[in-house]
Amino acid sequence: MSLPRIAVDAMGGDVGVRVMVEGAALARRRHDRFKFLLVGDEEQIKAALENHPNLRAASEILHAPDTISGEDKPSQALRRAKSTSMGMAVNAVKAGHAGAAVSAGNTGALMAISKLALRTLPGIDRPALAALLPTLGENDLVMLDLGANTECDARNLVQFAIMGAAYSRIVTGLESPRVRLLNIGTEEIKGTDVLRVAANDLKHAADELAMSFEGFTEADKINRGNVDVVVTDGFSGNIALKAVEGTARFVADLLRRSFASSLRSKIGFLISRPATELLKHHLDPNNHNGAVFLGLNGVVVKSHGSANALGVANAVAVAARLLEDDLTTRIAADLARVGADSLRQTNRSARAKGEGAA
Amino acid sequence: MSLPRIAVDAMGGDVGVRVMVEGAALARRRHDRFKFLLVGDEEQIKAALENHPNLRAASEILHAPDTISGEDKPSQALRRAKSTSMGMAVNAVKAGHAGAAVSAGNTGALMAISKLALRTLPGIDRPALAALLPTLGENDLVMLDLGANTECDARNLVQFAIMGAAYSRIVTGLESPRVRLLNIGTEEIKGTDVLRVAANDLKHAADELAMSFEGFTEADKINRGNVDVVVTDGFSGNIALKAVEGTARFVADLLRRSFASSLRSKIGFLISRPATELLKHHLDPNNHNGAVFLGLNGVVVKSHGSANALGVANAVAVAARLLEDDLTTRIAADLARVGADSLRQTNRSARAKGEGAA
Structure with a gap:
């Protein structure tokens, strides 16, 4: 069975691209059937991948010129969804280029972007x-x-x-x-x-x-x-x-x-x-990191803004598990x-x- | 200086009259200038006082024929304020027979009774x-x-x-x-x-x-x-x-x-x-027990329903301290x-x- 890819917003959170990429690399070791779409500044992601050849081999980079900050309001985040790492990661799920998105960014922004892009399941008003x-x-x-x-x-x-x-x-x-x-x-x-x-x-x-x-x-x-x-x-x-x-x-x-x-x-x-x-x-x-937005047509996982690489890996593992178990369909x-x-x-x-x- | 008495609702809480009286006795040892008004079933309080001669010497018993339960609504508690240990303890503060009341009973009932009996300070809508x-x-x-x-x-x-x-x-x-x-x-x-x-x-x-x-x-x-x-x-x-x-x-x-x-x-x-x-x-x-209703014309302290004797003693000590420091006036x-x-x-x-x- 070919499992869908996991899109990782490499720029979100307080921790920076190196921690996000290291987290994805840790997760990749545990879930080696998964492939990744790393979304964010291409130069920074490439530099961070140098220490992680296994992840690099399993990843594609999607360049995003912009990022969402912790201070951005949901409405601002929505307007910039097409050019930000968070928005592009979620839109990759919408377009079928990934099965799940993981972000450590602003919760309100992630909620607004995910709801607009993926829509809620029938019978559900809000994720x-x-x-x-x-x-x-x-x-x-x-x-x-x-x-x-x-x-x-x-x-x-x-x-x-x-x-x-x-x-x-x-x-x-x-x-x-x-x-x-x-x-x-x-x-x-x-x-x-x-x-x-x-x-x-x-x-x-x-x-x-x-x-x-x-x-x-x-x-x-x-x-x-x-x-x-x-x-x-x-x-x-x-x-x-x-x-x-x-x-x-x-x-x-x-x-x-x-x-x-x-x-x-x-x-x-x-x-x-x-x-x-x-x-x-x-x-x-960090050992319990990874909250999921339930009620969407797709899997979106929120990693804690200050999670370390182990925490990010756990959030990615939550996304992997929910894809394997087909959360949305269930x-x-x-x-x-x-x-x-x-x-x-x-x-x-x-x-x-x-x-x-x- | 003669300090006002502390009225203790001896019947409130999940723990029973023995624990309430033992708690008051412990507090009495620490604050030996205080006198107590023990409110509740006279027979039960007398029996509980047998092990605490020092407290007995510093206490008066006020017999209350009824008690408030955890399930009583505030409105029910208000109607029975004049015959319940909680209501009579708070009313003792209103009448000037005590400077503070301590109860481990139902929070909503204690709030309603205290607000009606003691009224809020000028400028305060709710305690x-x-x-x-x-x-x-x-x-x-x-x-x-x-x-x-x-x-x-x-x-x-x-x-x-x-x-x-x-x-x-x-x-x-x-x-x-x-x-x-x-x-x-x-x-x-x-x-x-x-x-x-x-x-x-x-x-x-x-x-x-x-x-x-x-x-x-x-x-x-x-x-x-x-x-x-x-x-x-x-x-x-x-x-x-x-x-x-x-x-x-x-x-x-x-x-x-x-x-x-x-x-x-x-x-x-x-x-x-x-x-x-x-x-x-x-x-x-138990070491942090004793919450106070701020904003009333008088001191009312809520002890945790399941506090042990040490916890009750700490709640009584909070009342004692607030009387010594004249909380209401300040x-x-x-x-x-x-x-x-x-x-x-x-x-x-x-x-x-x-x-x-x-």
Whole structure:
């Protein structure tokens, strides 16, 4: 089977072309059946490829004269899509020259460009950014939206739940993933009207939706291993994700300080190094890098702006896995199986009771 | 100087009267000038006091025939305020029989009861729940709102910033605390209209407000030690706080598993025990327990529903400290110094541009 290529926006992110190319080279070693389309400044990409002959042999370079910055608004990014590395990487997916695009650039810009170029799947109003997070259970957790949609109505949340469940089935093999809405309490009266309407709709449609909807979860319970999909608006999801990342780093810093606090602790640290290395591996966000925009006609993966080469490689590996598992077709099939009926019903109810969103 | 008494809702929370009374006894040892009003079932409180003769000597019991449960809606709690331990503890502050109330019960109920009984300070529409969180810097961070107000407009956020800065000045001694709004990015275009309006108002009023307003912060940057007050709506604040708590527990569990993974790690763990104990101390939420409702004519402290006796003692100690430092008078003075002018201006702008809130 000939697998489609992966387009890598070599210019996006805070890290520069060398890290993006090194990441692609690392990913290429793990997924050696894949070929790459490296999009960005041709001279810089060529220079970065000098150290990676294997990747060079598996890659084509697509020169892009312009880049999107972190400060560009989505509307500005859209206007310059045809000349920027991000826009050209996503357009390569649209044109069928690549099966997936990976970018470490501006999330809002990537969302706007991807939505315009690839369009959403039938039944989906907005794509959502989903990531896999580690848990104390056997399976990783799917969490969405992580920042693509600042404000959401109940209908958006129900659609996110459907897409998240489909992603969870692909990743975990579960027949009926356990889905919860993120809230500030588990009682039915807690939270906003939008959440209560979405919970009610999901409760009544969960059987058809091939998921086990289990109500609300609080943010301190998500990593216990007893929920497979956590659904939230992009504002709260981004806050939760970054709070988790920040705390993990905070703890790692405290641990370092604690171990350095006495000679005895230093000796203990050296002896127990395998344990702390294991912990470090678990906590390093680079090991969980690669969030995917669900709900598009195509695979677009967002790499963290400050990810290192290992992180970029993991984001590319997410794209590779989703191509191998044919994410887009499976989510589309899921939406078809769920049936337009339940979605339409949900939409009516959400419109009648939900709050408007920007 | 005769300090006012602290009223303790002995029945609230998941932990029961024994833990609440034991917590009060621990706090009494640290703050031995304080007297207590223990509110709840008289028989149960008397039984719990048998092990704590020092607390018994410093306490009066106020019998309450009823309690508020975690499932009670705020409206139900309000109707039963006169017969419940939570309601009677807060009403004791209103009547001047106590200077502060501490409860581990239902946050929404405590907010509703406190707001009705104690009223808000002039210039403040809604109280906000504020807590001190540990940072890698020298000072703890004040974060608010942590769950009292699910939806907020720009005017609420500006008022929270003023109250948070006043609290920070009391706790840290800083003249002009560094204040930021929690957002999903630091660029001015990021987030909701409400946040952009609040940021604009704070930017123009910060000098008069005796704070250094520094724009937005993301949730992963709050504990680095370079911000003193983080302002957010109650939904996002609760999500962020619980994500932090959940991650701290997650890491502690991982650490335990890592150290148990081999004999070598176990030995290393035993040797470096002082370091891991220090970490455990830092991460234990009981050591940071006690959130205060800012903006009321009186001190009301919320203890975590599942806090242990040490946690309850810390919540009581927060109340004691705020009484000693005369929080209410100082926040009222701050609001007066800030002047009705800047608040009024803020209100106009927030109304013109901000989004409505429930």
